[in-house]
Amino acid sequence: MxxxxxxxxxxxxxxxxxxxxxxxxxxxxxxxxxxxxxxxxxxxxxxxxxxxxxxxxxxxxxxxxxxxxxxxxxxxxxxxxxxxxxxxxxxxxxPDWSLAEICVQRLIEAGGRKEDTIVLGVAGGQGAESLQGYQRAARLVSAVWGGPVHIGVVAGPGTALTDAVDLAHKDGGRVVVASYVLTPGRYADLLRHCGADLVTAPLLDGxxxxxxxxxxxxxxxxxxxxxxxxxx
Structure with missing residues (x-):
């Protein structure tokens, strides 16, 4: 290149x-x-x-x-x-299609199934601009995955990740968090402890x-x- x-x-x-x-x-x-x-x-x-x-x-x-x-x-x-x-x-x-493809690859590698409820786990940001970016990312992941993708935010505007996971669990099936964080570290750690049945690796897995x-x-x-x- x-x-x-x-x-x-x-x-x-x-x-x-x-x-x-x-x-x-x-x-x-x-x-x-x-x-x-x-x-x-x-x-x-x-x-x-x-x-x-x-x-x-x-x-x-x-x-x-x-x-x-x-x-x-x-x-x-x-x-x-x-x-x-x-x-x-x-x-x-x-957001970008290539990142959506990696998210879905991580879902498949982790054993995600089509009947699972998928929550895109994001770090968060400041104001509506950050949430709009995450919403676009969720639409891309949904298009690649071929099913609905919800959003859960660690901090900032939007539905809190733990709340998103709790709501999804009420449907009775497995809840899988697709990590939309770039690196291992504190945000990836918080995603792993959000109460989901399965959490995928971050986009950069180390x-x-x-x-x-x-x-x-x-x-x-x-x-x-x-x-x-x-x-x-």
């Missing part, structure tokens, strides 16, 4: 409060992006540090390693962008990153520069 020119920087931006499990998984992702985009200077950048970064590269793009708009990372990127007009900010990784996620980071970089199709 090639990038258009030299002198380009891709800041792979995540929260500076990421715990060790999250940081390790994100590090594996950044390493894979470097491998697939060798002409780009790919930097693993806690978003809180971006505003203090001094760089003269002609092309600088911040790609948020998040799954929706309306997050703390998005808010910090907006601040950095106001202080640095030369910085381009890409769309978050999600091993070798799925090539579709690696490609999506590079795609968002291109899109921020006006190359490629717009995100969903």
């Amino acid at each position: 090639s990038i258009r020119q030299t002198g380009e920087v891709l800041y792979a931006c995540s929260s500076g409060s990421a715990d060790p499990a999250q940081r390790a998984a994100l590090g594996h992702l950044v390493t894979a992006v470097r491998r697939d985009a060798p002409s780009v200077d790919v930097r693993d950048t806690p978003v809180e540090m971006l505003a203090s970064t001094e760089d003269s590269a002609p092309v600088r793009v911040a790609v948020p390693l998040t799954l929706t708009e309306g997050t703390d990372v998005a808010a910090a990127l907006a601040v950095a962008r106001r202080g640095d007009p030369g910085l381009s900010v890409a769309a978050p990784l999600g 091993g070798t990153p799925d090539p579709r996620i690696v490609a999506l980071v590079v795609t968002r970089f291109h899109q921020a520069l006006g190359v490629g199709a717009p995100s969903l």
Whole structure:
């Protein structure tokens, strides 16, 4: 996979409060992006540090390693962008068909069945914008899975995850939480303890990153520069 020119920087931006499990998984992702985009200077950048970064590269793009708009990372990127007009900010990784496909792959691998009630377990965010992104993601997962997909939120606007699981259990069948969190760590841990019968692995499971996620980071970089199709 090639990038258009030299002198380009891709800041792979995540929260500076990421715990060790999250940081390790994100590090594996950044390493894979470097491998697939060798002409780009790919930097693993806690978003809180971006505003203090001094760089003269002609092309600088911040790609948020998040799954929706309306997050703390998005808010910090907006601040950095106001202080640095030369910085381009890409769309978050999600929602996207490739992430929906990975979610469904995780459901199949975990033993999910068509008669199960599926709840998309999400971390949450700030305001309606984050919830709208999760709703779009749920529609994509539903389309790939071929059945209804509900949403349960760990924190923020929307139905709380534990409430969504409790309501689904009233129907009498199994409740399966499809993890729509990017990495292992605290949010993935909270999903595992939400009372569901089955919880799938996060999109990055701590091993070798799925090539579709690696490609999506590079795609968002291109899109921020006006190359490629717009995100969903």
